[in-house]
Amino acid sequence: MADRNSPIGVFDSGVGGLTVAREIMRQMPDEKIVYFGDTARVPYGNKSCSTVIRFTRQIIRFLMTQDVKAIVIACNTATACALETVENDLDIPILGVIHAGARTAIESTKNGKIGIIGTEGTIRSGVYSRVIKEMREDIEVTGKPCPLLVPLVEEGLLHDSVTDEIASRYLSELKGKYIDTLVLGCTHYPLLRSTVGRLMGPEVTLVNPAYETALELKQVLEEQGLICDPDNGSSIDKYHFYVSDLAEKFTSFAASILPGQVKETRQINIEEF
Amino acid sequence: MADRNSPIGVFDSGVGGLTVAREIMRQMPDEKIVYFGDTARVPYGNKSCSTVIRFTRQIIRFLMTQDVKAIVIACNTATACALETVENDLDIPILGVIHAGARTAIESTKNGKIGIIGTEGTIRSGVYSRVIKEMREDIEVTGKPCPLLVPLVEEGLLHDSVTDEIASRYLSELKGKYIDTLVLGCTHYPLLRSTVGRLMGPEVTLVNPAYETALELKQVLEEQGLICDPDNGSSIDKYHFYVSDLAEKFTSFAASILPGQVKETRQINIEEF
Structure with a gap:
């Protein structure tokens, strides 16, 4: 005990x-x-x-x-x-850190389209998609690996044109999916919250699993x-x-x-x- | 034996x-x-x-x-x-991989100014500078850590505007030192040879320790x-x-x-x- x-x-x-x-x-x-x-x-x-x-x-x-x-x-x-x-x-x-973030994303979405950004390992595992669909199977989940964001954060380039450019490439695919909720599926990403928020626009709610x-x-x-x-x-x-x-x-x-x-x-x- | x-x-x-x-x-x-x-x-x-x-x-x-x-x-x-x-x-x-590269850099330089690019660990150790000065103590060695080049290579961005921008930031400091020889002090960097060569210009000789x-x-x-x-x-x-x-x-x-x-x-x- x-x-x-x-x-x-x-x-x-x-x-x-x-x-x-x-x-x-x-x-x-x-x-x-x-x-x-x-x-x-x-x-x-x-x-x-x-x-x-x-x-x-x-x-x-x-x-x-x-x-x-x-x-x-x-x-x-x-x-x-x-x-x-x-x-x-x-x-x-x-x-x-996944279940709590998944649950909040489901509570947040209105159109049933959720995006996940994370490392190669996280996205390849499909775990967010699986956990979300176990809770509500009609939700559409789109995962996008963003492998360069961790080294960019670790180099301290939190507000930098290069980080903007790389993030913009990663996120453009998600913008085409009309998601209204995006899970920051890597513990480094809350440090890029303002960049991601600006690129996705005010109509997308960001979920911070931390x-x-x-x-x-x-x-x-x-x-x-x-x-x-x-x-x-x-x-x-x-x-x-x-x-x-x-x-x-x-x-x-x-x-x-x-x-x-x-x-x-x-x-x-x-x-x- | x-x-x-x-x-x-x-x-x-x-x-x-x-x-x-x-x-x-x-x-x-x-x-x-x-x-x-x-x-x-x-x-x-x-x-x-x-x-x-x-x-x-x-x-x-x-x-x-x-x-x-x-x-x-x-x-x-x-x-x-x-x-x-x-x-x-x-x-x-x-x-x-260091001694052979250092020796070639010494043979190549005419103005006695050699630049080294590498990881944080390599540059922080000061080993290139020490090895070069043991061989010829009048040489001026400038090291520059380039931590983002390895992840950029591993993501396959060998010919990309972002890699150009990051490499250009790293190399600008070396350009100010008027080096005529640059050692590619990380085994990933030969894959960026054309980018580094273009940014440094034809008057700088690149040394590939491989x-x-x-x-x-x-x-x-x-x-x-x-x-x-x-x-x-x-x-x-x-x-x-x-x-x-x-x-x-x-x-x-x-x-x-x-x-x-x-x-x-x-x-x-x-x-x-």
């Missing part, structure tokens, strides 16, 4: 999942978080599902050594490839009596960050997008788990 | 090193090659040297199980980070009596390809740039080595 005052484990291939951690911090400010970013093997989006499942299992074994009470796969590719495979092995709740996933996590923790005590110890040590490479670079990126609690990041050898 | 009819081991983080393998095939058509591409952990260019050294050691252990007579690190980042560390552990020749490295390898094998017999068995099984992920995708990329000998690619779990 998990301890309600234990931390929540959150992981991603790198820094993208910090957009999910940020939402959890906003919506549940008392909860502790252990974050892991697999920066030695980033990115996941251009790798096979069997490889991503192997990496995911190693990370879950590491997070279990940190006594987490729940795990959030804050990475669309890993959710797409691994969630169904690993959830039966665990006796604590494990959530991905926000929805934090909401879903809160609900799951409530149902299972796992919400922490508000006074469960020092707030100084609330957030712990681990990576498989380049800890300092991670710390400075994390400090730039989180509300100020990034003291240090520790490096571990994830292949040993 | 290595057998002269054993294969040459060649490795890279992914497909880039195939430009080196291709030169070896052209210059020494009788030699056997075992190629390994670390496609589960690609790219190396944005990772730390300690991580790249760990990956390199695993790959060398794998290649030794294939009884290679010599090893070529067909990756600038791995050469920059790992060559000096690993060469003492081995009793067969091991070559990187070509120079194959020449150096031939010389080393000759010196050590390790050139194969011309009739050392069937030519059908001359080239073997291994990767850590996505074997089929690798096979089709390799078939598109090699002269037609790519039968199949086998996937191995490199973390076990």
Whole structure:
């Protein structure tokens, strides 16, 4: 039986999942978080599902050594490839970023046409389409892989003519499909929200699974009596960050997008788990 | 004592090193090659040297199980980070791609100003500058990291306005330094040779370390009596390809740039080595 005052484990291939951690911090400010970013093997989006499942299992074994009470796969590719495979092995709740985003997209659409943008791995898996059709089979889902958006974000070209040009090429196909709702199906993409919003136009609603996933996590923790005590110890040590490479670079990126609690990041050898 | 009819081991983080393998095939058509591409952990260019050294050691252990007579690190980042560390552990020749390129750049320059383009890891290591200055200390070396060129090549945007724009931004700094020689310090970059050549202009000589490295390898094998017999068995099984992920995708990329000998690619779990 998990301890309600234990931390929540959150992981991603790198820094993208910090957009999910940020939402959890906003919506549940008392909860502790252990974050892991697999920066030695980033990115996941251009790798096979069997490889991503192997990496995911190693990370879950590491997070279990940190006594987490729940795990959030804050990475669309890993959710797409691994969630169904690993959830039966665990006796604590494990959530991905896909179900919550899919549900919100269905609630949002009026014309029944939803677009998904994501990595090659996420789109190739067809998981969004499958999950959405399980919930409502009359919805038309169009997926579009956008492989260059992650490197462009990681190079910091958030507001740049090149990013505009590349995004415009990727999105033109979706514009031809008359979608009214677009899921940002990669945790890096909320950082390009204004670019994508401008290109798609005001008639298209953007869905950010990071926000929805934090909401879903809160609900799951409530149902299972796992919400922490508000006074469960020092707030100084609330957030712990681990990576498989380049800890300092991670710390400075994390400090730039989180509300100020990034003291240090520790490096571990994830292949040993 | 290595057998002269054993294969040459060649490795890279992914497909880039195939430009080196291709030169070896052209210059020494009788030699056997075992190629390994670390496609589960690609790219190396944005990772730390300690991580790249760990990956390199695993790959060398794998290649030794294939009884290679010599090893070529067909990756600038791995050469920059790992060559000096690993060469003492081995009793067969091991070559990187940096020394040969550096030597040719020195022979080419007339004004003593050499530029290097490469990944973050290669440029940050300062290895080209160090190697060149060891050979001739009056040379002025300017390095410029070009992190987006690898993803652009891997997406196939070899002749594209976006690649032109990004390359032009990276190269403008080097143009201001009045270099007359530019080293293509990443094994992906020969695939952008025409773009880089056009942007730099005809007065700048481009050095492709892939070509120079194959020449150096031939010389080393000759010196050590390790050139194969011309009739050392069937030519059908001359080239073997291994990767850590996505074997089929690798096979089709390799078939598109090699002269037609790519039968199949086998996937191995490199973390076990």
